[in-house]
Structure formats: C-alpha cells, structure tokens
Amino acid sequence: MMEPVPALDLAALDQEQAAAVRAPRGPVCVLAGAGTGKTRTITHRIAHLVSAGHVKADQVLAVTFTARAAGEMRGRLRELGLGGEANQVQARTFHAAALRQLKYFWPQVVGEVPWQLIDRKFPIVAQAATKAGLSSATESVRDLLSEIEWSKASLIAPEDYPAAVAKHRREPPYDPARVAEVYLAYESLKTSADGLLLDFDDLLLHTAAALEGYPSVADEFRSRYRSFVVDEYQDVTPLQQRVLDAWLGDRDDLTVVGDANQTIYSFTGATPGYLLDFSRRFPEATVIRLERDYRSTPQVVSLANRVIGAARGRIAGTRLQLIGQRPDGPEPVFAEYDDAPAEATAVARFIKRRIEAGMPASEIAVLYRINAQSEAYEQALTELGIPYQLRGGEGFFARAEVRQAVQALRTASARDDLPEQARSGPALVTLVKAVLGPLGLTATEPAGAQARERWSSLVALMRLTEELVGHAEELDLPGLLQELRARAEARHPPTVQGVTLASLHAAKGLEWDAVFLVGLADGTLPIAHALGDNGSVSDEAALEEERRLLYVGVTRAREYLQLSWALSRGEGSRRTRRRSRFLNGLVPDDSPASRIAAPVSGATSTGIRPSCRVCAKPLIGTYATMLGRCRRCPSELDAELLAALQAWREEKALALEVREFVVFTDTTLTAIAEQLPGDDSALAAIPGIGSKKLDQYGADVLAIVASRLRSSPQNRR
Numbered sequence: 001m002m003e004p005v006p007a008l009d010l011a012a013l014d015q016e017q018a019a020a021v022r023a024p025r026g027p028v029c030v031l032a033g034a035g036t037g038k039t040r041t042i043t044h045r046i047a048h049l050v051s052a053g054h055v056k057a058d059q060v061l062a063v064t065f066t067a068r069a070a071g072e073m074r075g076r077l078r079e080l081g082l083g084g085e086a087n088q089v090q091a092r093t094f095h096a097a098a099l100r101q102l103k104y105f106w107p108q109v110v111g112e113v114p115w116q117l118i119d120r121k122f123p124i125v126a127q128a129a130t131k132a133g134l135s136s137a138t139e140s141v142r143d144l145l146s147e148i149e150w151s152k153a154s155l156i157a158p159e160d161y162p163a164a165v166a167k168h169r170r171e172p173p174y175d176p177a178r179v180a181e182v183y184l185a186y187e188s189l190k191t192s193a194d195g196l197l198l199d200f201d202d203l204l205l206h207t208a209a210a211l212e213g214y215p216s217v218a219d220e221f222r223s224r225y226r227s228f229v230v231d232e233y234q235d236v237t238p239l240q241q242r243v244l245d246a247w248l249g250d251r252d253d254l255t256v257v258g259d260a261n262q263t264i265y266s267f268t269g270a271t272p273g274y275l276l277d278f279s280r281r282f283p284e285a286t287v288i289r290l291e292r293d294y295r296s297t298p299q300v301v302s303l304a305n306r307v308i309g310a311a312r313g314r315i316a317g318t319r320l321q322l323i324g325q326r327p328d329g330p331e332p333v334f335a336e337y338d339d340a341p342a343e344a345t346a347v348a349r350f351i352k353r354r355i356e357a358g359m360p361a362s363e364i365a366v367l368y369r370i371n372a373q374s375e376a377y378e379q380a381l382t383e384l385g386i387p388y389q390l391r392g393g394e395g396f397f398a399r400a401e402v403r404q405a406v407q408a409l410r411t412a413s414a415r416d417d418l419p420e421q422a423r424s425g426p427a428l429v430t431l432v433k434a435v436l437g438p439l440g441l442t443a444t445e446p447a448g449a450q451a452r453e454r455w456s457s458l459v460a461l462m463r464l465t466e467e468l469v470g471h472a473e474e475l476d477l478p479g480l481l482q483e484l485r486a487r488a489e490a491r492h493p494p495t496v497q498g499v500t501l502a503s504l505h506a507a508k509g510l511e512w513d514a515v516f517l518v519g520l521a522d523g524t525l526p527i528a529h530a531l532g533d534n535g536s537v538s539d540e541a542a543l544e545e546e547r548r549l550l551y552v553g554v555t556r557a558r559e560y561l562q563l564s565w566a567l568s569r570g571e572g573s574r575r576t577r578r579r580s581r582f583l584n585g586l587v588p589d590d591s592p593a594s595r596i597a598a599p600v601s602g603a604t605s606t607g608i609r610p611s612c613r614v615c616a617k618p619l620i621g622t623y624a625t626m627l628g629r630c631r632r633c634p635s636e637l638d639a640e641l642l643a644a645l646q647a648w649r650e651e652k653a654l655a656l657e658v659r660e661f662v663v664f665t666d667t668t669l670t671a672i673a674e675q676l677p678g679d680d681s682a683l684a685a686i687p688g689i690g691s692k693k694l695d696q697y698g699a700d701v702l703a704i705v706a707s708r709l710r711s712s713p714q715n716r717r
C-alpha cells in the first residue's frame with residue numbers, strides 16, 4: 001500500500017515557480033539566478049507530479065553533484081511528505097546512482113568478471129607515472145590524476161588528450177604526449193586477469209555503456225525510472241550528460257535547473273553548454289526564468305547584481321537582474337587590513353560579537369578561495385574559543401603535506417649537528433625554509449593545481465614561522481614544534497555546530513545568515529594563475545570563472561555580508577597587495593574600507609591581541625594564548641594540581657570512550673594548573689573552554705582546583 005502523499009500547497013511558491021511545478025510531464029528548464037528558489041522549485045515539482053498521480057515516487061530519479069546537495073534535496077523532499085519507505089524518491093549524486101545501477105546490471109552485462117571500486121587511484125597513477133618515466137612525487141601524481149579525471153569527465157580518450165589540451169587551453173603539468181602515456185598506462189593497470197578495477201568515472205562510463213549496448217538492460221531500467229530531475233545542471237560534465245542521455249533513451253521527462261552564472265567547476269570538465277542549449281535540444285520545453293531572490297536582503301542582492309553585471313562572454317549574456325524579496329538589512333561591509341593575520345583576528349572578533357548577540361554559530365560562514373587560507377581562520381577562531389567546522393577540505397594540520405612538513409621539522413630538530421645559532425630567531429626561518437624546500441616550497445608558485453595547493457600550505461606554514469619569530473626572537477625549533485603541536489591539538493575535535501569554514505567551491509547551493517568573504521586580494525581572487533605574470537589578463541575565461549566565484553560567495557548571505565582583504569600576507573611584511581579588481585567600483589566612496597581598524601570589544605579593549613599576565617606584552621600563538629603568558633615568561637605551575645587534573649582527564653576519557661585531548665588538551669590543563677580559576681567565569685576565560693565544556697566538566701575541574709587550594713593554601717593568589 002502506498003502511503004498517501006499530501007496534496008501540495010502551491011501557495012508556498014510564486015507564480016513562475018508554480019508554473020514550473022505545474023508544467024506537464026516533459027522537458028522543463030528553470031534558468032535562474034542564485035537564491036530564486038530553483039532547488040525549492042524542483043522538490044515541489046517532484047511532489048506535485050507524485051501527488052497528482054502522474055508518476056510514482058519510486059519512479060523519480062533526482063540527481064545532483066555532491067553528497068551534501070543530495071542530502072539537502074532528500075531533506076526538502078521529506079518535508080513535502082516524500083520520505084516514507086514507500087514514498088521514497090531517489091535523490092542521489094550521479095556517482096551514487098550509477099554505482100547502484102551497475103551493481104545490479106553487471107551480471108547481465110559482463111557476467112562472471114569480478115570488479116571492484118578503487119578507493120585510492122593514487123598508487124595506480126604513481127605506478128603509471130613511473131612507467132612513463134615521470135616523477136611519482138605526490139604533487140606530480142596529483143596533477144597527473146587531475147588531468148586523467150578531466151579527460152575522462154570530458155570523454156577524451158588518451159590518444160586525443162594532446163589535441164584536447166590545445167583546444168581547451170589547459171595547462172598540463174608535463175608535455176601532453178607524456179601525460180597521455182600515463183593516462184593509457186593507468187587504464188591498462190586497472191585491468192588484470194583477476195578482474196577489473198573501476199574508478200568513479202568508469203562507473204559512469206560502464207553504466208552508460210550497459211544502457212546503450214544492452215536493450216534488455218535499457219528496457220528494464222527505463223520501465224523502472226520514468227522521471228528525471230537534475231539540480232545545479234550548469235555543473236554537468238559530458239560524461240554525466242552521456243549517462244543522463246542513456247537513462248532517458250528517447251523519452252523527454254526531464255526537469256533541469258541551474259544558473260550558468262554559477263559555473264565554477266569548468267576545470268573538472270563541467271560545462272553550462274547543456275543548460276544553455278536545453279531549449280534547442282527540446283524545442284517544446286517549458287522554459288521558466290526566475291528573478292525574485294528569496295534568500296538575501298535587497299542590499300546583498302544589489303551587490304550580487306553589480307558583481308555579475310560586470311561579467312563578459314556568452315554565459316554572462318544569460319544573467320537576469322535579481323530582485324530582492326526580503327525586508328531591508330544592513331549594507332554589505334567592506335574592510336581592508338594591513339596584513340592577513342590582522343584580517344583573520346578581526347573577522348574572528350566580528351564573529352564572536354555576532355554569536356554574543358545571539359546568532360547561532362552554525363548560521364555563520366567564512367568563505368575563501370583556496371583551502372590553504374583556512375589556517376589563519378582556524379587559528380583565530382581557536383584563540384577566541386569559537387567552534388568551527390571545515391567543509392570540503394581537511395583541517396590545516398591534517399593535510400598530508402603539512403603532516404609531512406611537521407615530520408621533516410621534527411627530524412631536523414633531532415639532528416645534533418646544527419650549530420645552536422642556526423636554530424633560533426631569524427636563522428630559524430632560514431632553517432625551516434631549507435627543510436621545506438625539498439617538500440615543494442619553491443620561490444615561485446608552481447604550475448598545476450595540486451602542486452599549487454601543496455605549495456600554498458607550505459607557504460602558510462612558512463609565514464606562520466615568520467610571524468611567530470617576529471613575536472619571539474628567541475623561538476627555537478623545539479619551541480616552534482611545540483607551538484605547532486598546541487595548534488593542532490587545540491583544534492580537535494571538529495564540531496558540527498560551529499562556524500563553517502569553506503572554500504567558495506564547497507559553498508555552492510548553501511546559505512547562512514552571516515557570511516564573511518575573506519582574502520579578496522588580487523592574486524587570491526582572482527587567483528594568480530588567472531592573471532598574467534605582469535598582472536595583465538592572461539585568460540579571459542579563467543578570469544570570468546573567478547568572477548563567478550565571487551558571485552557565488554556574495555549570494556550565500558541571507559542578511560549580513562562582509563568582504564575583506566589584506567594589503568600584505570604576513571604581519572609586518574611589505575604592503576604589496578591590492579584589493580581584488582572585482583571590487584573596483586563596488587566599494588562605496590564613503591566606506592571606511594580604505595582604513596578599517598580591528599574593532600575592539602569589551603574586556604580586551606587595550607589591543608588586538610590578549611596580553612601576557614606576567615610581562616603584559618601582546619600574546620601570539622595558541623600555546624601562549626591558552627596559557628595566558630609568553631612561552632618564556634616564568635610559570636607558576638602547580639605540578640601536583642596538574643597531576644590531579646591529568647588523572648581526572650584519564651578517567652573521564654575512559655568513561656566517555658574518547659581520546660584524552662577530546663576532554664582537554666595538555667595546554668588547557670596546564671593553563672588551569674597555572675591560573676587556578678576559582679569560578680565559572682575564570683574558567684571560561686581560558687581559551688579552549690567553551691560553554692559546552694564548561695557545562696560538561698566545569699564543576700569537576702573547579703572542585704579539583706578548590707580541593708588543591710584547601711590542601712595547600714599558600715597557592716592562593
């Protein structure tokens with residue numbers, strides 16, 4: 001028995017949205033800007049088709065591109081009554097859908113040959129690179145892998161790769177003929193006498209091939225699925241389109257929605273061409289354009305219109321002016337800072353104020369161009385005890401290249417043949433540079449996206465060292481390693497209720513009340529390789545894609561939007577940077593953005609950073625901030641208290657079945673043993689102790705401290 005599907009309330013839609021929802025079965029295309037309700041429209045259309053009896057829930061296949069977006073779609077469908085066992089609409093990523101289908105059809109198509117999904121392509125590509133005489137170093141293999149993935153997504157065979165590179169003006173990491181060799185070797189390494197290894201792209205290819213080449217498979221599939229829906233259709237690759245065509249056969253029950261002006265995945269082979277040509281392919285299609293923006297305030301919408309208004313080219317020609325529907329909100333804020341650490345500190349403080357004013361942390365996002373930018377924000381939020389989560393990337397210290405770099409520094413630190421003076425102060429910077437050099441820290445940015453990502457992480461580590469040395473001349477290698485460990489530890493574990501840190505790519509389709517777009521300097525957004533060496537435009541298409549990224553960023557904000565940049569990378573370095581060219585003409589003349597100082601808030605109004613309780617100098621670094629004193633200033637550590645706290649932590653961790661640092665890190669315990677907090681507010685003033693930890697452990701910790709003070713009153717300060 002089918003569960004009844006509630007009749008759909010079309011009042012929750014505007015006229016155009018309702019027209020798309022009510023359109024008869026057949027091709028429908030919704031071409032519209034950000035926040036106009038595209039995702040809302042398709043979920044309602046599915047609900048409408050089902051509740052009106054045009055199609056059964058389990059005959060609908062809705063696809064999108066990321067697991068997060070598929071989850072969002074399932075959530076919205078559930079709210080419309082399409083979540084029950086019997087009424088379940090399949091909402092999946094292309095890959096997940098293909099995996100299911102291939103598992104089912106494989107025996108009919110290939111019979112006995114076993115297959116296995118590869119979970120790590122990396123070693124196979126490394127082997128292929130070695131075979132072709134190319135480097136199998138991490139970044140080389142990663143770049144080769146990107147080329148293979150792009151080729152497969154674009155339906156380009158190894159022998160056609162060199163010509164395709166020229167046509168698409170790609171930047172291959174090696175001579176294209178050599179890359180093609182690696183690609184070919186990779187494909188043959190996956191086939192062995194014992195069976196086949198399939199990567200994600202093979203899943204899609206084999207699924208399409210099974211439907212194209214085996215009528216019995218096609219018949220069975222097509223009688224099972226009758227109606228197809230694609231969200232974010234501007235991101236479809238030729239390979240995914242081929243799968244979609246195979247699903248459809250000669251039918252046309254297909255609804256697509258997308259925004260060509262949010263095309264930001266061209267480098268993976270995605271193209272808005274299919275979206276823009278939809279009505280040419282299906283001349284009878286219902287085409288709907290939506291202009292009303294329900295997500296953002298008119299102030300945010302106006303900025304979004306101006307950002308994309310400056311775009312050029314075919315894609316830009318399809319844009320519509322968005323019309324904001326929400327009540328007025330604050331004007332977007334523009335802010336300029338001397339250096340990147342000051343920018344991060346200021347943003348963290350703004351965030352703290354928003355949270356104190358009652359905004360949930362989960363309604364706030366910091367968005368940046370590349371993942372390596374997260375480090376400064378992870379750090380700044382940690383220092384203020386604000387929980388966060390990273391989306392679409394690993395935490396800085398979890399990244400392979402950062403772990404490798406820290407390991408290499410540890411090895412260097414264990415060497416006893418380095419003269420003492422080579423280990424601290426400015427010499428430490430030189431030493432660190434020398435250690436990171438072989439890992440990929442070159443003087444100039446390398447070619448290839450993966451190598452660049454790695455390079456950027458190493459540069460971030462380098463700048464961190466410079467910054468720390470700038471604050472503590474006497475810092476040595478063991479001290480640096482201790483600082484890095486404290487930073488890594490303080491960031492465990494990631495929380496789910498925190499502020500979101502995400503790259504602009506990972507933020508697509510999502511929305512938050514407050515959004516901070518950071519690092520908006522030329523060379524970061526637009527990214528350096530979209531610009532020529534002398535700053536002139538090298539690649540119009542790449543530059544336009546960068547502009548669209550900014551548009552995606554701006555349109556994530558519901559209410560509060562801040563755009564910021566810094567004039568230099570490191571604290572005290574020369575101000576060689578300038579704000580993003582995309583902001584020209586957008587920053588109002590009367591905006592204080594030209595010189596915004598970090599806002600000062602309440603208790604720490606004497607300076608940007610908290611200061612040492614022993615010598616009163618500003619504190620730098622997690623370790624120092626947590627302890628509340630410079631690393632070199634004398635501590636008044638109560639060793640017995642520390643031992644008691646450690647024993648308590650061990651017991652707690654055992655009882656809760658978590659690692660000890662999840663309860664409190666070593667640095668936090670040390671800070672408690674030094675500062676002897678007497679009440680909740682003193683305890684909460686120690687960074688790393690947020691309200692959750694206070695609730696969970698506050699009473700225990702205060703009791704241990706109090707009992708220690710009773711037994712040895714000379715400790716009382």
Ligand code: ATP
Pocket residue numbers: 012013014017032033034035036037038039040041259262293294295508509510555
């Ligand atoms: P993006 O291009 O960023 O993916 P979108 O076009 O898919 O955006 P949605 O996420 O569907 O937009 O909608 C944006 C916001 O506006 C959501 O919070 C949604 O619930 C709300 N919304 C959409 N349409 C309406 C409407 N007719 N009335 C009220 N709210 C709406």
Ligand code: MG
Pocket residue numbers: 038039040509
């Ligand atoms: Mg959407």
